[in-house]
Amino acid sequence: xxxxxxxxxxxxxxxxxxxxxxxxxxxxxxxxxxxxxxxxxxxxxxxxxxxxxxxxxxxxxxxxxxxxxxxxxxxxxxxxxxxxxxxxxxxxxxxxxxxxxxxxxxxxxxxxxxxxxxxxxxxxxxxxxxxxxxxxxxxxxxxxxxxxxxxxxxxxxxxxxxxxxxxxxxxxxxxxxxxxxxxxxxxxxxxxxxxxxxxxxxxxxxxxxxxxxxxxxxxxxxxxxxxxxxxxxxxxxxxxxxxxxxxxxxxxxxxxxxxxxxxxxxxxxxxxxxxxxxxxxxxxxxxxxxxxxxxxxxxxxxxxxxxxxxxxxxxxxxxxxxxxxxxxxxxxxxxxxxxxxxxxxxxxxxxxxxxxxxxxxxxxxxxxxxxxxxxxxxxxxxxxxxxxxxxxxxxxxxxxxxxxxxxxxxxxxxxxxxxxxxxxxxxxxxxxxxxxxxxxxx
Amino acid sequence: xxxxxxxxxxxxxxxxxxxxxxxxxxxxxxxxxxxxxxxxxxxxxxxxxxxxxxxxxxxxxxxxxxxxxxxxxxxxxxxxxxxxxxxxxxxxxxxxxxxxxxxxxxxxxxxxxxxxxxxxxxxxxxxxxxxxxxxxxxxxxxxxxxxxxxxxxxxxxxxxxxxxxxxxxxxxxxxxxxxxxxxxxxxxxxxxxxxxxxxxxxxxxxxxxxxxxxxxxxxxxxxxxxxxxxxxxxxxxxxxxxxxxxxxxxxxxxxxxxxxxxxxxxxxxxxxxxxxxxxxxxxxxxxxxxxxxxxxxxxxxxxxxxxxxxxxxxxxxxxxxxxxxxxxxxxxxxxxxxxxxxxxxxxxxxxxxxxxxxxxxxxxxxxxxxxxxxxxxxxxxxxxxxxxxxxxxxxxxxxxxxxxxxxxxxxxxxxxxxxxxxxxxxxxxxxxxxxxxxxxxxxxxxxxxxxxxxxxxxxxxxxx
Numbered sequence: 001x002x003x004x005x006x007x008x009x010x011x012x013x014x015x016x017x018x019x020x021x022x023x024x025x026x027x028x029x030x031x032x033x034x035x036x037x038x039x040x041x042x043x044x045x046x047x048x049x050x051x052x053x054x055x056x057x058x059x060x061x062x063x064x065x066x067x068x069x070x071x072x073x074x075x076x077x078x079x080x081x082x083x084x085x086x087x088x089x090x091x092x093x094x095x096x097x098x099x100x101x102x103x104x105x106x107x108x109x110x111x112x113x114x115x116x117x118x119x120x121x122x123x124x125x126x127x128x129x130x131x132x133x134x135x136x137x138x139x140x141x142x143x144x145x146x147x148x149x150x151x152x153x154x155x156x157x158x159x160x161x162x163x164x165x166x167x168x169x170x171x172x173x174x175x176x177x178x179x180x181x182x183x184x185x186x187x188x189x190x191x192x193x194x195x196x197x198x199x200x201x202x203x204x205x206x207x208x209x210x211x212x213x214x215x216x217x218x219x220x221x222x223x224x225x226x227x228x229x230x231x232x233x234x235x236x237x238x239x240x241x242x243x244x245x246x247x248x249x250x251x252x253x254x255x256x257x258x259x260x261x262x263x264x265x266x267x268x269x270x271x272x273x274x275x276x277x278x279x280x281x282x283x284x285x286x287x288x289x290x291x292x293x294x295x296x297x298x299x300x301x302x303x304x305x306x307x308x309x310x311x312x313x314x315x316x317x318x319x320x321x322x323x324x325x326x327x328x329x330x331x332x333x334x335x336x337x338x339x340x341x342x343x344x345x346x347x348x349x350x351x352x353x354x355x356x357x358x359x360x361x362x363x364x365x366x367x368x369x370x371x372x373x374x375x376x377x378x379x380x381x382x383x384x385x386x387x388x389x390x391x392x393x394x395x396x397x398x399x400x401x402x403x404x405x406x407x408x409x410x411x412x413x414x415x416x417x418x419x420x421x422x423x424x425x426x427x428x429x430x431x432x433x434x435x436x437x438x439x440x441x442x
Numbered sequence: 443x444x445x446x447x448x449x450x451x452x453x454x455x456x457x458x459x460x461x462x463x464x465x466x467x468x469x470x471x472x473x474x475x476x477x478x479x480x481x482x483x484x485x486x487x488x489x490x491x492x493x494x495x496x497x498x499x500x501x502x503x504x505x506x507x508x509x510x511x512x513x514x515x516x517x518x519x520x521x522x523x524x525x526x527x528x529x530x531x532x533x534x535x536x537x538x539x540x541x542x543x544x545x546x547x548x549x550x551x552x553x554x555x556x557x558x559x560x561x562x563x564x565x566x567x568x569x570x571x572x573x574x575x576x577x578x579x580x581x582x583x584x585x586x587x588x589x590x591x592x593x594x595x596x597x598x599x600x601x602x603x604x605x606x607x608x609x610x611x612x613x614x615x616x617x618x619x620x621x622x623x624x625x626x627x628x629x630x631x632x633x634x635x636x637x638x639x640x641x642x643x644x645x646x647x648x649x650x651x652x653x654x655x656x657x658x659x660x661x662x663x664x665x666x667x668x669x670x671x672x673x674x675x676x677x678x679x680x681x682x683x684x685x686x687x688x689x690x691x692x693x694x695x696x697x698x699x700x701x702x703x704x705x706x707x708x709x710x711x712x713x714x715x716x717x718x719x720x721x722x723x724x725x726x727x728x729x730x731x732x733x734x735x736x737x738x739x740x741x742x743x744x745x746x747x748x749x750x751x752x753x754x755x756x757x758x759x760x761x762x763x764x765x766x767x768x769x770x771x772x773x774x775x776x777x778x779x780x781x782x783x784x785x786x787x788x789x790x791x792x793x794x795x796x797x798x799x800x801x802x803x804x805x806x807x808x809x810x811x812x813x814x815x816x817x818x819x820x821x822x823x824x825x826x827x828x829x830x831x832x833x834x835x836x837x838x839x840x841x842x843x844x845x846x847x848x849x850x851x852x853x854x855x856x857x858x859x860x861x862x863x864x865x866x867x868x869x870x871x872x873x874x875x876x877x878x879x880x881x882x883x884x885x886x887x888x889x890x891x892x893x894x895x896x897x898x899x900x901x902x903x904x905x906x
Contacts, residue, residue: 005811006445009533009797010542011616011623062648063789077559079513086521087550092545093524093536101446101532108529114524115463124515173447173813337810338621341801346619348800371873374866381737381864407875415858418875425805 001255004174005326008334013094023091024316030087031261032312036202036305037081038157043203043233044073045125045153048150050145050227056139062221069222071129073206076154078122096323098166098330103167107179111160155387157195161188168319169253170326174313187251194248197241198308202274204234209297216294224290231283234300238280239319244355245269245276245307249314256322265317272310278304363433370422372430378437385412391438400434401427444794444802446532447550447813448837451500453848455843456530461774463522468773469766470516470642471595475556476780477651478508479591481685483584485655488681490577496674502567503662504655505672513557530842533793534784541615541630542601549597552590559587592644599643603635606780607705608788618788618797638700645693646772650765652685653739656746676750679758682748690740705786708779713876715778716771735764781878790880792842799883807884808834821891832895835888839880846899853899864892 055063211226375383409416489497527535570576663675
């Protein structure tokens with residue numbers, strides 16, 4: 001296989017002596033929290049726009065109220081989602097530095113959309129939320145703001161998923177050269193499909209739960225809307241997801257899919273699907289109940305969360321089997337490079353220590369050490385004039401010393417000489433030498 | 443840097459790409475989050491203590507502005523710092539994360555408190571404002587929010603200070619001759635500029651946030667239809683100007699302490715850092731500018747304090763603009779004086795570790811550049827690909843600071859230079875008045891190729 005991998009960072013990994021499995025589990029937990037907030041963000045922002053529109057058409061203020069309340073869920077989940085996204089990034093950056101950064105570089109600059117696009121989406125979602133009452137009589141405009149926020153949020157998974165798919169399949173580093181190469185592939189398409197279906201599914205059960213809570217608190221009308229709509233979201237999104245999930249392990253490269261089949265991870269998506277079938281039948285059974293209890297909703301939520309957790313564990317399994325080989329290759333290459341580099345550095349330091357001290361009274365050595373020869377030579381014009389040319393043109397020592405110490409411009413060429421860090425005595429040694437050049441060439 | 447894929451940012455260059463994100467983040471995180479949280483908590487406490495409900499309600503409107511900007515622009519540009527650093531210098535940020543992983547992890551936990559408390563403060567304000575107990579609760583949340591915001595600054599300042607002064611004398615943070623490098627985490631964390639820069643940042647943040655709050659109080663009250671807001675404006679502005687009168691002198695004192703801890707070699711870079719290369723010998727202009735901006739901030743503050751009602755039209759926004767200029771410069775100087783290093787004495791600005799230089803000079807910088815095409819790594823016998831090879835060297839060593847023909851473009855910098863002049867200049871990049879440049883790293887053949895490539899930028903008819 002044509003592996004193209006960067007070296008590892010040559011500093012010890014600060015694991016505190018904990019096994020890598022600890023970081024895997026930590027990674028899964030923080031990722032599940034992050035992704036649940038993101039599912040909720042996608043779902044709540046979409047729901048808020050849909051029920052705002054329905055409120056207008058049905059002329060029912062309860063829909064409007066429901067839609068407005070969903071913006072609180074958007075606000076909380078966008079903030080918490082972004083925050084909990086940082087923890088997985090941190091864990092990945094420290095453990096799999098080279099692979100993660102290579103993937104980021106390969107999809108640059110488009111990856112920056114997750115920063116700047118996200119800022120725009122945040123601001124639009126705030127504009128939508130905080131202008132709700134002020135734009136009560138301009139619903140078309142208001143809905144347009146909400147829709148732009150939703151569209152902006154929807155673009156982000158495309159970019160982020162492309163990056164993670166590249167990162168998880170290091171064999172692609174040799175062939176993928178920009179974001180589009182990885183975005184329009186079955187692996188990204190399939191995983192995005194699963195992502196959006198899970199987002200709507202999860203939002204559905206959460207809507208049932210909050211509806212049940214509202215009914216309990218006595219807000220019957222708006223609660224009933226949330227329950228009935230939540231059930232529809234869940235029942236529509238789940239069946240396709242049940243089919244998609246067991247297929248997900250097989251969309252990665254053949255090397256990864258095959259390796260995964262020899263591990264227990266391969267069973268998890270099937271178990272996950274079975275849990276969703278149970279949840280689906282459970283909610284279907286309650287379809288005709290206008291009101292459900294929060295406990296009922298919590299049971300469905302628990303099944304969905306466990307299924308999300310199993311899928312996140314599968315994802316970690318893909319990472320584990322995928323990275324085993326390249327990590328070993330990388331460690332070996334890094335060790336070879338570093339040993340060769342350190343040996344050469346020690347040799348260089350030894351040579352430096354054995355070198356006799358420089359005779360700074362010698363003008364040639366002084367000129368070299370002060371960097372003069374970067375721009376000047378004795379007889380050829382380089383960046384600045386040759387010393388010969390200088391000695392033929394200017395014979396005044398004070399002028400020359402001043403030029404060296406404070407810089408000089410527009411005497412020979414358009415390129416000015418900057419001021420040099422040099423004492424007047426040192427400058428005098430150089431000037432004497434430069435002026436002597438003319439005599440020797442007479 | 444040679445072992446990663448190459449991403450070139452055309453025209454504006456890599457540095458400017460990072461700078462855009464960094465400057466936005468510094469303004470919002472310092473003024474909006476860290477200083478903002480402290481100032482907002484103080485405003486709420488003061489208005490409640492004086493039983494001044496008009497000022498308390500006006501404070502909420504200011505909180506709302508800070509909430510929107512901090513949680514969107516502030517938080518995301520913070521993550522953006524990482525992503526931009528990945529793009530610019532994966533080796534540097536990767537190294538920093540190896541050294542500071544657990545500190546960053548702790549910072550993330552504190553971030554949780556910060557974000558949750560800010561959400562709580564904002565979303566429960568209206569519900570809590572009716573009763574005295576409710577308001578006391580809001581103020582308590584505000585104080586906790588301020589503490590957690592400040593704690594995040596404590597940690598990130600340590601990392602920034604580490605990049606400038608990673609070592610104590612005789613107490614190195616790592617032995618560069620050992621692989622894998624065994625990091626001394628305590629020496630890395632307790633580096634000499636951590637405390638002074640933290641003290642300086644804390645008080646300037648508060649002063650900056652007070653200026654921002656004055657501006658927003660002024661804007662909100664001016665456009666408010668509520669008479670109470672207009673009448674509460676002067677009282678709040680006076681209180682905020684009082685905060686500035688205290689914090690501005692304290693910032694100056696800590697700023698001086700910070701200055702004294704900076705290594706001498708880094709101090710020598712300040713004139714170029716402040717005045718840019720074109721004006722580096724007009725350092726006197728800097729004093730004029732600093733006195734001008736600093737003076738106008740102080741004068742507006744004094745007017746705001748003693749005569750808040752007569753505070754000149756737009757003076758508040760000018761004061762904020764003054765802060766932005768000073769702070770933008772402070773950040774530029776801090777980033778610049780570290781040159782030619784990214785991590786002082788350990789890694790050059792272009793991501794090449796100091797200890798790797800002798801080896802790379804022997805085998806060549808392109809030898810291990812796995813992501814480059816083979817035909818762009820070594821010059822052919824007939825030298826037909828010399829410019830491509832030179833471009834590869836440029837992309838690895840130079841592009842972090844230079845573009846081809848944009849900001850700090852090599853084309854403009856070498857107009858009129860002969861091939862020999864360029865070739866000779868590469869022999870001594872840190873000399874010749876540019877001590878902030880790292881040395882050329884690589885073989886003589888690679889140096890020839892780079893010179894040929896740079897020359898080709900100014901040669902008509904050469905396909906680049």
